[in-house]
Ligand code: SF4
């Protein structure tokens with residue numbers, strides 16, 4: 001089977017319909033001055049003309065608030081509650097595909113739960129996925145990938161499930177021509193030129209970053225931070241959570257609820273005995289960089305920053321992750337890669 005196909009724009013609804021067997025479908029929708037992922041059933045609601053959504057598709061895979069189980073205090077029985085049912089994520093940019101890949105290394109069940117359809121994009125000045133090694137879909141998790149062309153899509157297949165969907169679309173799609181593949185290559189070339197030119201090579205710097213753990217520069221870098229946690233909440237790879245229990249009125253049944261939290265909040269480092277193990281804002285600020293770039297890499301072999309630019313774009317005081325790293329690595333004259 002060929003792995004690239006051409007789907008005319010008019011076939012988008014058929015694609016949406018054929019994906020419905022995998023679960024509810026979420027796609028980018030314009031809301032106000034931005035875009036969000038929402039459940040849709042009509043292709044006419046979908047808008048692929050966006051740079052980044054406010055929240056990443058993670059919100060469907062690891063909901064920000066979720067019930068995870070029920071226990072009965074008398075019998076001590078505990079019944080886990082999973083997020084049953086599949087989900088289709090349609091219109092995921094390469095950086096977020098890599099974000100899902102990172103999450104799936106910690107939560108392998110997500111691979112089975114989601115049918116993921118990527119879509120091509122153009123960067124703005126906040127995107128640094130090229131530096132982060134996440135600008136292309138190839139090494140990430142996806143079932144289908146769409147490249148937007150004039151009047152239609154070039155459709156690439158990334159999994160056996162994806163092949164099944166292509167089979168269903170036979171009659172509507174046709175093999176991509178060499179000219180269309182050439183147009184796709186041109187698009188990728190032009191897209192690469194649009195990335196802001198930087199000296200930041202994120203891949204390969206985690207050892208240097210680790211070595212600068214005690215640098216005084218962190219105090220200076222974190223001085224404007226408010227500790228608001230926006231950066232972690234919008235990040236496609238952050239997954240820290242806390243939990244609480246909700247008993248029913250008779251105390252016979254208790255629901256366990258998990259909710260997303262942030263390493264930027266002081267309470268996140270509060271442990272038994274009232275001890276805060278990351279008491280200062282600058283330590284919490286630094287921790288985010290170390291966990292993402294050093295910790296994730298050590299744990300699952302992939303950095304926890306995919307360069308989506310959300311934390312920079314949404315930070316209320318304009319702290320930009322890539323600039324912090326540039327200053328850390330280059331202002332001190334450490335300008336070579338490991
Ligand atoms: S969003 Fe900005 S101000 Fe808020 S915690 Fe993150 S870096 Fe600090």
Ligand code: SF4
Nearest residue numbers: 235305306308309311
């Ligand atoms: S750290 Fe910032 S740029 Fe990197 S993946 Fe998270 S939100 Fe995106």
